[in-house]
Amino acid sequence: MNSLDLPKPPHETRVVVAMSGGVDSSVVAGLLKREGYDVVGVTLQLYDHGAATHRKGACCAGRDIHDARAVAETLGIPHYVLDYEDRFRESVIDRFAESYLSGETPIPCVECNRSVKFRDLLGLARDLGAEALATGHYVASRALPQGGRALYRALDPARDQSYFLYATTPEQLAYLRFPLGERPKDETRALARELGLTVADKADSQDICFVPQGGYADVIAKLRPEATRPGEIVDLAGRRLGEHEGIIHYTVGQRRGLKLSVGEPLYVVRLEPETARVVVGPRAALATRRIRLTDLNWLGDGAPEDIAGRPVAVRVRSTREPRPARLSWNAAEACAEVELVAPEDGVSPGQACVIYADDGPRAQVLGGGTIRRIGALQAGAAEAA
Numbered sequence: 001m002n003s004l005d006l007p008k009p010p011h012e013t014r015v016v017v018a019m020s021g022g023v024d025s026s027v028v029a030g031l032l033k034r035e036g037y038d039v040v041g042v043t044l045q046l047y048d049h050g051a052a053t054h055r056k057g058a059c060c061a062g063r064d065i066h067d068a069r070a071v072a073e074t075l076g077i078p079h080y081v082l083d084y085e086d087r088f089r090e091s092v093i094d095r096f097a098e099s100y101l102s103g104e105t106p107i108p109c110v111e112c113n114r115s116v117k118f119r120d121l122l123g124l125a126r127d128l129g130a131e132a133l134a135t136g137h138y139v140a141s142r143a144l145p146q147g148g149r150a151l152y153r154a155l156d157p158a159r160d161q162s163y164f165l166y167a168t169t170p171e172q173l174a175y176l177r178f179p180l181g182e183r184p185k186d187e188t189r190a191l192a193r194e195l196g197l198t199v200a201d202k203a204d205s206q207d208i209c210f211v212p213q214g215g216y217a218d219v220i221a222k223l224r225p226e227a228t229r230p231g232e233i234v235d236l237a238g239r240r241l242g243e244h245e246g247i248i249h250y251t252v253g254q255r256r257g258l259k260l261s262v263g264e265p266l267y268v269v270r271l272e273p274e275t276a277r278v279v280v281g282p283r284a285a286l287a288t289r290r291i292r293l294t295d296l297n298w299l300g301d302g303a304p305e306d307i308a309g310r311p312v313a314v315r316v317r318s319t320r321e322p323r324p325a326r327l328s329w330n331a332a333e334a335c336a337e338v339e340l341v342a343p344e345d346g347v348s349p350g351q352a353c354v355i356y357a358d359d360g361p362r363a364q365v366l367g368g369g370t371i372r373r374i375g376a377l378q379a380g381a382a383e384a385a
Contacts, residue, residue, distance in 0.1 A: 015037045019041040030197060041068065041072045043081045074196060074198070092112045110165075119172075139178050141177070151173060151364065166299075227248045230244060231278065232276075247276060252269065252348035253268060254268040323341070327355060336369055351371050352369070
């Protein structure tokens with residue numbers, strides 16, 4: 001075996017590297033080239049929003065394609081740029097807009113990894129005769145004694161991206177490799193300098209790559225003009241407190257931007273797309289103990305319905321650490337349900353709930369799903385369907 005857990009020695013093994021133009025994927029290409037692999041770099045052009053293609057923190061467009069090509073030239077590897085704009089728009093951007101119109105808070109990175117990168121790009125890598133597709137994600141995968149591979153949190157907790165990769169299927173995981181999962185970020189940048197890469201000090205990409213200057217509402221409004229439908233801001237009892245210019249401007253747990261003067265801090269508790277209402281309440285109304293998941297992707301042993309009551313840890317936001325919970329299976333609706341040991345604030349439909357074997361720093365990822373329904377603790381805060 002070699003560093004990628006592949007059966008043949010490096011000089012007999014072709015590996016496709018997904019090169020975004022950033023330091024992480026560039027280092028992956030450089031390391032594998034140095035180890036003797038037959039490396040092929042592939043960059044996807046996913047969108048083109050004018051200024052977005054040149055701003056700092058973007059990826060997969062404009063300057064980043066130029067940077068990826070320059071790195072490939074430095075390393076002496078073949079490099080291809082593929083126009084996946086139509087696929088990205090249909091699979092990611094359109095779904096992103098529709099989710100916001102439904103009163104949800106989506107995570108486009110999850111959908112991009114699930115579809116464009118780990119479905120379409122992986123298929124291309126196979127067509128090129130590659131034994132694996134390697135990426136610059138900070139997540140670890142290891143071979144299991146019984147066969148297959150498992151996904152784990154990265155060595156560097158500050159860089160761990162397992163939250164965004166829970167939707168990777170077992171079949172995809174068997175083909176994917178993540179060489180940076182066992183390295184800290186500062187080591188990656190040091191390796192970039194050692195390899196003579198011009199991107200060594202390049203800023204990290206942002207989560208929503210296709211949104212110029214973080215103005216996601218502007219992108220949605222252009223795609224779906226009806227998203228700016230005005231409506232009422234009401235309290236938990238339905239009393240009108242003010243007006244808004246579209247629910248796309250709000251997310252569950254939001255406090256700023258409500259423009260209300262009621263004498264107490266208020267937070268967005270839920271969004272009602274049918275009536276275009278934003279429901280607000282005290283912070284206590286955000287406390288959530290029960291979560292229902294759909295589109296479950298399971299990476300653990302057995303089936304999720306076989307481990308009812310099993311103690312696990314779950315992460316309901318990318319910026320939060322996993323918290324103790326119990327997993328159950330709703331046979332009537334064929335979906336997973338999570339009960340948190342301690343309540344969480346700001347749990348929002350459309351976000352991901354990622355399930356880990358425990359709350360340790362190197363925990364195994366058991367899977368995850370999309371939050372579709374939440375149960376609030378406060379009697380006045382009805383469940384958000």
